[in-house]
Amino acid sequence: MKTAAAALAGLLLLTACAGSGGETRSASAGERSGSGAATAVKIDRDPYPSTYRRYPGATTLVTNVTVYDGEGGRIDGGSVLFRDGTIVEAGRSVAAPEGATVIDGTGKWLTPGIIDVHSHLGDYPSPSVEAHQDGNEVTGPVRAEVWAEHSVWPQDPGFSRALANGGVTALQILPGSANLFGGRSVTVKNVPARTVQAMKFPQAPYGLKMACGENPKRVYGGRNQTPASRMANVAVMRATWAKAQAYKRKWDKYEAAGTGDAPERDLQMDTLRGVLAGEILVHNHCYRADEMAIIVDLAKEFGYKVSTFHHAVESYKIADILAREKICSALWADWYGFKMESYDGIVENIPFVHNAGACAIVHSDDPNGIQRLNQEAAKALAAGRRAGIAIPDELAWRWLSYNPAMAMGVADRTGSIKPGKMADLVLWNGNPLSVYARPERVWIDGALMYDANDPRRRPVSDFELGQPGEGDVK
Amino acid sequence: MKKLRTTLTLLLACAAAPLAAQTVAITGGRVVVGDGSAPIENGIVVIRNGRVVAAGAGVAVPADAERVDASGRWVTPGLFAGFSRLGLLEVDAVDASNDTAASSGPFSAAIDVAPAINPRSAPVAVNRAAGITRAVVAPVTARSIFAGQGAVIDLGSDMSAVTRARAFQFVELGEQGAEEAGGSRAAAHVLFRNALREARELSGNGRIDGGGGASRRQGANDQRDLPLEEVPGAEERTLGNRANRSDDVLLTRFDAAALVPVLTGRQLLLVHAERASDILAVLALRLEFPALRMVLVGAGEGWTVARELAASGVPVIANALSDLPDAFERTAATQSNIGRMQAAGVRVALGMLGEDEARMVRVTPQLAGNLVALRNVPGAAGLSWGEAFALISSAPAEAMGLGAELGSLRAGRSADVVVWSGDPLELSSTPELVMIDGVRQPLENRQTRLRDRYRSIDERQLPEAYDR
Numbered sequence: 001m002k003t004a005a006a007a008l009a010g011l012l013l014l015t016a017c018a019g020s021g022g023e024t025r026s027a028s029a030g031e032r033s034g035s036g037a038a039t040a041v042k043i044d045r046d047p048y049p050s051t052y053r054r055y056p057g058a059t060t061l062v063t064n065v066t067v068y069d070g071e072g073g074r075i076d077g078g079s080v081l082f083r084d085g086t087i088v089e090a091g092r093s094v095a096a097p098e099g100a101t102v103i104d105g106t107g108k109w110l111t112p113g114i115i116d117v118h119s120h121l122g123d124y125p126s127p128s129v130e131a132h133q134d135g136n137e138v139t140g141p142v143r144a145e146v147w148a149e150h151s152v153w154p155q156d157p158g159f160s161r162a163l164a165n166g167g168v169t170a171l172q173i174l175p176g177s178a179n180l181f182g183g184r185s186v187t188v189k190n191v192p193a194r195t196v197q198a199m200k201f202p203q204a205p206y207g208l209k210m211a212c213g214e215n216p217k218r219v220y221g222g223r224n225q226t227p228a229s230r231m232a233n234v235a236v237m238r239a240t241w242a243k244a245q246a247y248k249r250k251w252d253k254y255e256a257a258g259t260g261d262a263p264e265r266d267l268q269m270d271t272l273r274g275v276l277a278g279e280i281l282v283h284n285h286c287y288r289a290d291e292m293a294i295i296v297d298l299a300k301e302f303g304y305k306v307s308t309f310h311h312a313v314e315s316y317k318i319a320d321i322l323a324r325e326k327i328c329s330a331l332w333a334d335w336y337g338f339k340m341e342s343y344d345g346i347v348e349n350i351p352f353v354h355n356a357g358a359c360a361i362v363h364s365d366d367p368n369g370i371q372r373l374n375q376e377a378a379k380a381l382a383a384g385r386r387a388g389i390a391i392p393d394e395l396a397w398r399w400l401s402y403n404p405a406m407a408m409g410v411a412d413r414t415g416s417i418k419p420g421k422m423a424d425l426v427l428w429n430g431n432p433l434s435v436y437a438r439p440e441r442v443w444i445d446g447a448l449m450y451d452a453n454d455p456r457r458r459p460v461s462d463f464e465l466g467q468p469g470e471g472d473v474k
Numbered sequence: 475m476k477k478l479r480t481t482l483t484l485l486l487a488c489a490a491a492p493l494a495a496q497t498v499a500i501t502g503g504r505v506v507v508g509d510g511s512a513p514i515e516n517g518i519v520v521i522r523n524g525r526v527v528a529a530g531a532g533v534a535v536p537a538d539a540e541r542v543d544a545s546g547r548w549v550t551p552g553l554f555a556g557f558s559r560l561g562l563l564e565v566d567a568v569d570a571s572n573d574t575a576a577s578s579g580p581f582s583a584a585i586d587v588a589p590a591i592n593p594r595s596a597p598v599a600v601n602r603a604a605g606i607t608r609a610v611v612a613p614v615t616a617r618s619i620f621a622g623q624g625a626v627i628d629l630g631s632d633m634s635a636v637t638r639a640r641a642f643q644f645v646e647l648g649e650q651g652a653e654e655a656g657g658s659r660a661a662a663h664v665l666f667r668n669a670l671r672e673a674r675e676l677s678g679n680g681r682i683d684g685g686g687g688a689s690r691r692q693g694a695n696d697q698r699d700l701p702l703e704e705v706p707g708a709e710e711r712t713l714g715n716r717a718n719r720s721d722d723v724l725l726t727r728f729d730a731a732a733l734v735p736v737l738t739g740r741q742l743l744l745v746h747a748e749r750a751s752d753i754l755a756v757l758a759l760r761l762e763f764p765a766l767r768m769v770l771v772g773a774g775e776g777w778t779v780a781r782e783l784a785a786s787g788v789p790v791i792a793n794a795l796s797d798l799p800d801a802f803e804r805t806a807a808t809q810s811n812i813g814r815m816q817a818a819g820v821r822v823a824l825g826m827l828g829e830d831e832a833r834m835v836r837v838t839p840q841l842a843g844n845l846v847a848l849r850n851v852p853g854a855a856g857l858s859w860g861e862a863f864a865l866i867s868s869a870p871a872e873a874m875g876l877g878a879e880l881g882s883l884r885a886g887r888s889a890d891v892v893v894w895s896g897d898p899l900e901l902s903s904t905p906e907l908v909m910i911d912g913v914r915q916p917l918e919n920r921q922t923r924l925r926d927r928y929r930s931i932d933e934r935q936l937p938e939a940y941d942r
Contacts (some may be wrong), residue, residue, distance in 0.1 A: 042571055126800040157799055165797070165809075214567075220495055316928050326857050337597060337833045339567035346921045352928060368829075375840060377548075378901040386904060429850055435843030438851050442832070453852055464799065468778055469752070471805035471852040474797040 004377070041262035043251075043270065048149060050200035054445035058101045061094060062427060065105025070112035070401040073334055074394035080110055082423035086448035090417050103441075104365070109432050112401035112416050113169025113190075113424035113442065114373050115164070117283070117408055118310050118363035119328045122173055123148050124197070125156030126367065127463075136176035137183065139225055142240050144208065146183035148173050152196040155226040159368040160459040161474055163190050163452045165371040167426035168438040170201055172408050173417045174310075177285040178219045180237055182209035182228065184271055185283060187408050189424075191444055192459040205409040207307070207403035208248050208275050211285040212295060213341050232299035234294060241302035244272035281307040281409055283330075285410070287341035289317035296325055308407040310363065313345040320355030328359035332369070333376035333383075350399060351384025351391060361407060362399045373400055378433035393433050394458045422446075482730065497522045498912070499535040501902050503544030503893065508551040508867035508882035512860045519549055521889040524912035529883035542907065544893050550863065552607025552706035552890030552897075552910060553839065554881050556791045556870035556882065557744075557771055557825025560609045560687035561598050561627055566832060574832060575614035579598060581734075583669065583814035584728040585622025588615050588639040592818040593632065597833040602629040604836030605898065605905040607890040608880055610791070610825065610870060612644040612744065612771075619651045620644070623732065624744065628890070630910040639872060642742035643733065646793070648752045649803045650774070663755065670763055672725050673733035682778075739765035742875065744791070746827065748774040749803035751817040759785050769873050772827055777811045777855075780818035786878055789873035790815060791825035794865075812845060812865070813855025823869035838866050843899035862899065888912075 060082055067075040067090060079094035096102050123135040134151035137143040152173055162168040175182035185207035187197035212233050221228030227236050247269035250395050254263055269306065274280035282299070286292045286309045299306050308328040309315065313336065315322055315329040322329060331353070336345030353360040362377045366371035381396045405415025414422045423446035430437035444452040451457035460471050498521045505517025507529055512647050516532040519526065528534075529549075535541070564571035573590040579817050591611065592598070601609075612624035621644040627635045644656055655662035672773055719727065735741035743766055747756045755775055760766050770776070770790045776783055783790060792812050816822050824842060826835055842865055845926040848856030857865070870882025889912035896903040908915040 126798045127802055127805075128800045129802075160798055179783040210686055317931075334834075334837070335830075336600075337829065340565055343596075344920075344924055346924050346928075347917055348925045348929075356931075365798070368795065371795075371797075372844075375844075375901055378838070382902040382904070385902075387925060433901065435840055435899060436847045436850070438847055445880055455853065464805075467799065468775065469799075469808060472806070472808050473810055473851060474808050 002099055009461045010339070012332045017413075019180075025471070032371070040258055041265075042090060043265070045311045048147075048197055048200075050202045051195065051197045051356055052191065052193070052200055052202055054085045055447035055449070056242065057082075057085060057423070057443065057446035059099065060101045060103065060443075060446070062103045062105045063094075064425070065108050065110045067417060068394040068397040069418065070397055071418070072392075072395040072398055074392070078110075080425070082425070082443070082446050084118055085423055087417055087419055087421050087423050087425075089419055103427070108429040108430070108440065109437070110417070111167075111426050111428065111432060112398055112414070113444065114167050114400045115404040115415060116171040116373060117308060117361050117366050117404040117409070118365045119162075119171040119370055120176065120365065121158045121162065121171065121367060122152030122156045122368070123175070125153045126158050126368075129340050129413050136178040138219060138361050141180045141216050141225075141236055142268060143175075143179045143183050144181040144240075144269075144271040146175060148175050148184060148209075149186035149196045149200070151175075152186065152188075152199075154193050154196055154199060157461045158462055159192065159369065159371070160192055160461060161337035162370045163442055164439065164452075164458060164474065165302050166373060167428070167432075167442055168370055169371070169424040169442065169444050170405075170406075170408075170410070170414060172207060172282060172283070174207065177209070177215045178210060180216045180233060181240065182211060182285075183271075184280070185209055185412065189444055191449060192461070195302050201410060206271075206274065206280045207283045207408065208271055209283055209285070210269060212291045213285070213287055214339055215285070225336070230291065234283060234298060238301070239299060241272065241298075241304075244269055244276060245302060248273040248276050270369045273305050276302070278305070281407070282308055283308050283407075285310045289314035293318060296321065296327070307409075308318060308361065309344070311365065312356075313342050313349060315360075316346065316349045316352035317344075317352045318464050322353065323356045323358035326359070328361055329353050330361040330363035330404070330407065330408050331380075331382040332365075333362065342420050347380060347383035348387050348389075350380035350383065351387070351389045354383070354399070355371060356388045356393060359403050359406065360399050361403045363404070374432045374437070375435060378435075378448065381405070381433065393431075396433070481941045497527075497536050497539040497914075498542060499539040500542045500544050500549050500891065500893065501535065501548035502548045502784070505529055505531075505883065506548060506550040506789045506863055506898070507884060508861075509863060509884060510860045510864040510868070512858075513548070513580070517549065521891065521909070521912050526883050526885055526887045526889050526890050526891075528885055535622060542893070547906065548896065548898055548903070549883075550605075550892050550894065550898055551881060551883050551887070552892050552908065553605050553866050554868075554870040555601075555606050555609035555826070555835035556823040556866070556873065557827050557831060558609045558611055558835045559614065560601060560611055560612060560835060561593065561595055562587060562607075562613070563597070563862055564592070564595050567763075575616040577652065579614040579616075580726060581622070582615075582618030582729050583620035583622060583643060583725070584732040585613055586625075586640055587611055587622065588625050590635050591625065591627055591633040591635050592643060593630070596920050598629050598635070599631070599916075600833070600910060600921055602631070602915055603917040603919055603922070604839075605892040605894065605908060606835050606838065607892070607908065607910045608871070609835060610641070612642075615644075615646050615650060615654050617654065618729075619646050619654045619665055620729070620733075621646065623741070626876065626880075628910050630913060632902045632913075637880070638874075638876070640735075640741065642744045642769070643736045644744045644746070644771075646746050646899055647756050648747040648749060649801055650746065652801070659752065659755075665760070669725055669730065669733055670737050671857050672719070672723055672730040673737045676718060676727075676730050676733045677737060702937045706897040737763060737765065739767045742767050742769055744769045744771050746771045748772045748801070749808070750775040752803065753779055754782060757782060757788065762785075767875075771825060773815070774811060775806040776820065777808065777814035777818075778806050780815045780820055784817060784819035787821070788870075789823065790823040791823045791827075791837060791870065791873055793827055793829060794824050809844065809848060810855040812856055813848060816857065816861065817855060818905060820871065821869070824865040824875045825870070838904075839899045840868050840901060843901070846899060859899065
């Protein structure tokens with residue numbers, strides 16, 4: 001009964017928002033309401049729209065603080081002003097508007113919130129029980145029709161850890177890597193909510209999770225199905241893209257004409273068509289250098305672009321190619337050796353990729369790692385310096401905010417401290433590239449969502465209520 | 475790269491030969507003894523014949539000592555991984571290289587990891603370069619609550635890695651134990667009691683020694699260190715034809731015999747439990763089996779029963795930063811667990827269980843550093859720097875009963891010494907010199923080789939395969 005009631009409430013919420021939520025709907029959503037073409041079939045590109053609204057926040061000025069702007073800039077003893085969810089000004093000296101909350105940031109650092117381009121929070125939530133294993137649709141290697149947001153459990157306590165300990169303000173939640181085509185990702189603001197729609201980053205493009213290498217061939221080869229080898233990984237990808245091209249031609253033609261019989265709808269192909277149209281970004285799990293190079297050519301063969309190679313432990317071997325192709329690498333600092341294709345992981349991967357002029361991102365893929373992405377960046381940075389690559393601290397912060405925002409298609413709105421952008425900010429109680437620093441406050445769209453000094457500004461998920469340790473520091 | 479090599483060359487100019495048989499004085503550095511005390515500025519560490527002679531301020535440098543200048547650097551005991559699977563695999567997912575568990579073999583408690591340790595595995599070399607010099611190595615359970623007997627190893631580049639074979643038996647008595655026992659904690663406890671009953675039957679009335687990790691034997695495969703069957707009289711009673719056994723036994727004879735030293739307290743029993751009630755149930759086993767010498771592993775909810783833990787005197791090897799209710803046995807998990815337990819008087823060491831501990835113990839100092847960071851988080855329980863460092867040096871050694879031998883720079887301990895570029899808990903620091911038993915260790919490994927090859931990509935003349 002309770003479940004039914006909750007579902008009903010959810011429906012009502014959706015209905016209400018669909019009626020009034022014009023400002024957060026994509027342009028394509030308007031097609032659904034129709035404007036004359038009564039008989040034409042319209043594909044709604046945004047059927048589960050974001051209902052996220054920023055929470056109220058005070059006009060705030062942080063002063064005397066070390067600022068990393070996320071794009072490589074740094075202001076020592078600087079000030080940052082934000083109001084109505086938006087960054088107003090950053091500089092050496094900014095005047096406090098009437099009534100503004102002024103925070104003395106002496107000895108502290110202010111950075112853009114960390115953005116994790118690779119998370120499974122919500123689709124592999126805590127507690128990690130069988131009933132919660134919702135990240136992989138392990139029933140066929142091509143599952144482009146599944147959407148991670150339909151698995152995300154907003155009550156995953158991991159979101160709060162990522163916020164309070166990690167300073168994470170936005171993340172991309174991806175399907176797992178069992179399949180060649182794992183499904184659509186969802187980008188969310190790290191704000192507690194009752195529904196995933198209320199977490200969804202407004203207007204963020206979808207991603208498509210793809211995977212090469214060991215996982216798909218192991219999963220399906222183990223069942224005596226294709227793909228059972230890396231060559232079949234590629235063959236199935238190619239066959240699928242060829243089909244997607246044909247599907248796209250049919251629908252493009254139909255939509256251009258506006259009349260005639262609508263082609264048959266295929267949800268897998270809808271996603272792939274979105275990729276071919278450049279609306280959906282490809283996030284490709286791929287470890288080995290040689291495989292990434294194959295995927296680069298495969299993408300050209302079918303006319304799409306890879307946004308980011310994830311878990312790319314061998315990016316350093318082809319950093320020149322990745323720089324030329326403008327493909328980001330989402331990387332761990334020091335993971336290696338857990339499977340054969342990760343055997344050649346080195347701590348210098350991130351700085352080597354950066355040094356080649358390619359886009360490097362620190363990612364987690366892990367509910368613990370997401371709490372320390374700043375520390376992962378620091379380890380990689382130090383290893384790079386020991387190898388003779390001098391990268392300033394403030395430039396390394398790109399790996400944590402601006403680059404992932406770029407890879408996810410939201411860098412025009414978040415990921416750096418620039419006037420007009422979302423006030424997604426972290427005030428650190430010390431140098432955030434030191435092991436001794438922790439977030440003191442975290443703002444999302446200018447709203448104070450975590451304050452280390454105020455236990456009431458610490459989210460506690462439904463799951464944790466009434467459990468030992470409820471509301472504890474974590 | 476050039477810069478790195480120059481630094482090392484300077485530091486090691488006087489240390490070209492193995493240092494074991496020499497007298498060495500490391501001078502000018504900030505010395506950390508590892509016993510929980512604060513670092514000592516401009517301290518001196520004197521090593522002779524592979525042992526620490528003295529460490530601290532105002533220590534006299536013997537006239538014959540070779541000097542290593544550690545000015546501007548930190549000098550610490552080598553790091554001691556309090557719980558790991560190091561040396562038992564090369565690549566986790568490559569079964570043939572992975573000796574952590576035997577999921578279809580006949581034995582459990584009798585399993586002894588010592589002959590499976592591979593000192594040349596890449597993870598050993600990689601973690602050695604990160605300053606890890608000793609590690610507790612435990613097998614993984616499969617088909618039984620008993621994983622088998624673990625070892626304490628060193629990470630030296632020689633082929634004799636085992637410091638102490640059969641140092642402990644490892645048993646699962648939480649969620650994992652319930653699963654191994656067929657589905658419930660109650661079954662796991664019955665299995666445990668039954669196993670010790672079978673061991674008791676084998677031990678008979680006579681006291682049986684051995685099997686409990688005899689002292690080190692240089693250069694030998696430590697399997698020969700007094701395994702149970704070599705103890706005079708023991709073999710006949712436990713494994714021979716005269717060993718009468720009841721008809722209703724569950725364990726193989728060899729498994730039951732392996733538990734005799736646990737029953738008699740000759741061998742440590744490492745017990746993994748997380749939930750508060752599991753911890754108390756484990757502590758209560760000592761009423762029934764008073765000779766058990768236990769060490770608790772995990773204890774994610776330990777802080778909620780810290781008083782009972784402290785009163786028990788049972789040491790705890792805990793994960794540092796587990797703060798997710800990722801299992802129902804850890805709903806109270808918090809990064810403050812260790813700090814709160816320590817404040818309550820629990821003897822705590824830092825280990826890694828379920829944290830890629832076969833390869834990643836190199837992050838041990840990062841974990842300890844985070845516990846220091848908690849001191850600046852309101853409401854959290856952090857540690858002082860010295861306390862945090864003790865968790866990864868002397869505390870694991872003491873939990874394993876080896877504190878007089880290993881884990882600190884106190885006089886008489888094995889000369890496992892690391893010279894660091896800076897604060898060893900800080901993310902930017904790295905070991906520049908690692909000694910194990912006074913022997914300088916190579917810090918190169920396949921990761922540094924890959925780094926050097928790909929530092930710059932240039933195939934104008936030849937492929938990268940020729941760059942080495």
